[in-house]
Amino acid sequence: MVLKINHISKNFGGISALTDVSFSINEGEIYGLIGPNGAGKTTMFNLITNIFSPSSGEIIFKEDNITGIKPHKITEKGICRTYQNIRLFSQMSALENVMVGGHCRSESGVMRSVFRTRYQRSEEKTLKENAEELLEIVGLIKYKDVLAENLAYGQQRRLEIARALASDPSLLLLDEPAAGMNENETDSLFDLIKQVQARGITVLIIEHDMPLVMKLCDRITVLNFGEKLAEGTPLEIQNNEAVIEAYLGKEEEDDIA
C-alpha cells in the first residue's frame, strides 16, 4: 500500500468540502479520482500535499503518517503533484523548471555553489542530465532553452509532469492533466502516464476525460459533494447506478411513463 486516506474530512468555515472519505492506493497502480465539479477532488490533492491540513482523519504514506507535515517535506518523502491551472516558473527555461524539480534530491548550499566544489559540479551535472532525460521522455527536449511561458498549452502540461518527475516521486498526483488537450495530445498523454507507471511510479489522477480515465485507471474513486460515492474498477464504476445518477441525473421521464 502506497497511500492510505483514512476518514478524511475538511471544512472551510461552515462548508464541508470533504466528509469522511477513505480509500487506499496500491503500489504501481494508476488510481483515478473523479466526480462532478466541486466534488472535492482538488481539495483532496491539497490535503495530501498539505497545502492545508485536514479537519480530521489521517493520511498514511508508506506506513508514515504524513498528516500536517510541511509541503516540502512531503515532496522529499516522495509525493509530487501537478496543478489544474498550470503553475510553472514562467520566467525560467524548460530545463531550469525541471532542474528545480530536482531540488530536494540535491543538497549543495551557498558555499558549495559559490566555490563550485567538485561535489557541486558533479551534482549540477547529474541534475542537468536527469532533467534532459525527462524532457526527452515528455518530448520537449527541443524546447529546453525556451521560457516556460512561451510554450504551448499542451507542452506546458507535459513540462509540469517532467518537473514533478524530477523530484523522483514514488507517488505522482496529476490534477486534470488532459484539460484543454486535443485528441492527439490526449493520446500521447496516455502513453506518457503509462510510461510513468512503467518506471514504477504510482499515479493518482484527477480527470474529467472519461474515455481516458476508463482506459488508464486500474481503480477509481468517485466523489460527489465531498462524499465518497463509489469505488471500483472502471467497469464497475461505469455500471454503478449512483455514479450514473450523479453525472447524468435521475431518469425522471421513465418514472412518469
Added chain:
Amino acid sequence: MLGELLNPYQLQIASFVLINIILAISVYVTLSSGQLSLGSAGFMGIGAYTSALVTIHFEFPIIVGVLVGAVVAGILGILIGIPALRLSGVYLAIATLGLGEVIRVIFVNWESLTNGAVGISNIPQIGREIVFTTRDLGFNATSLGLQNNQFASLSVFLILFVLNIFIIWFIVRQKNSRVGRAFSAIQLDEKAAESMGINVTYYKVLSFAQGAVLAGLAGALFAHVMGYISPSDFAYHRAVEILIFTVFGGSEVIVGSVFGAAFLTLMPEVLRFISEYRYIIYGVLLVILMAVRPQGIIDANILKRLKRSKGGDVHGS
C-alpha cells in the same frame, strides 16, 4: 604623471558609487527571492554604528569592525526575516520601512551610546589608517609621485573596487546554482516552489539575511570612509534612494543594480553646473522610466542581445 591625474574628490565620488553598488545589490538579493524590503537603510545604520563604536571604544582594527558590523546586521536580518515571512509585497515593504525608522529613532534617543542626533565623529578612516600603516612600514606615497591624500583616496577606491568584484562574483555564482534557482522559483511562484520540495522558509530568510549583511557591510564602509555618521544618514529617504538604484537599473539582473547605483550617484555630480535643477531632472527621469520601462533600464533580454551581438558565449557563469 599619475599624481596629476588623480583627484581625491573624484576618487571619493567613485568610492561612494562603489558603496552604493553594494547597497543596490543588497536590495537585489532580497528581491531575487520575491521579497521587497525597505529595511536596507536600517541595516546600513546598524552596520555603520556597530563598526564605528567597536573601533572607537574597543580599538578594534577597521577590518574587524567592518566584519562585526556586517555580522550584527546579518543577525538582525535573520531575527527580522523570520517574522517577516508572514508578510509579502507592499506589506513587507511597509513593515521593513517601519523597522528602519525604529532603528533610526533608537540612534537618536540612545544618547549615551550613539551621541544622539549629533552623531559620531572621529571614526577611524580607512584611507588615513592605510597611510599611517604604510608609513610605519617605511613606504612613502611620494615615491609613487602621489600626495598622501591622493594615496589615501586611491587605496580606499581600490579596496572597495576589489570588494565589489568579490560580491558580484559571489552573487552571480550563487544565482547560477541550485540556491539561485530556489530563489527565483520562490519569486515566481512560492506555492509551486514549496510543492517542488524547496524549503521556502529557509531560502527566504537566507536571502533576507544576505541583503542585511550586504547593507550592514556597506554601512560600515560608509562610516569608515566618511569618518562621521549621524542618524539622518540612515533615514527613510536613504531606503527609498537605495530601492530606486535597483529598480531604475533593472531588478531582474545584477548588472541592473550596478548600473543604477553608478548612474544615479554620478548624475547629480555631473549635473552640478545646473545645481538648482538637477534633482528636478532626476525626478523627471524616474517618472519617464517608470512609464516607459517599468522593469528598469537593463533586463535579461537586453543582456542576451548584447551577448549575441558580441558573438560571445551565451552561458556566462
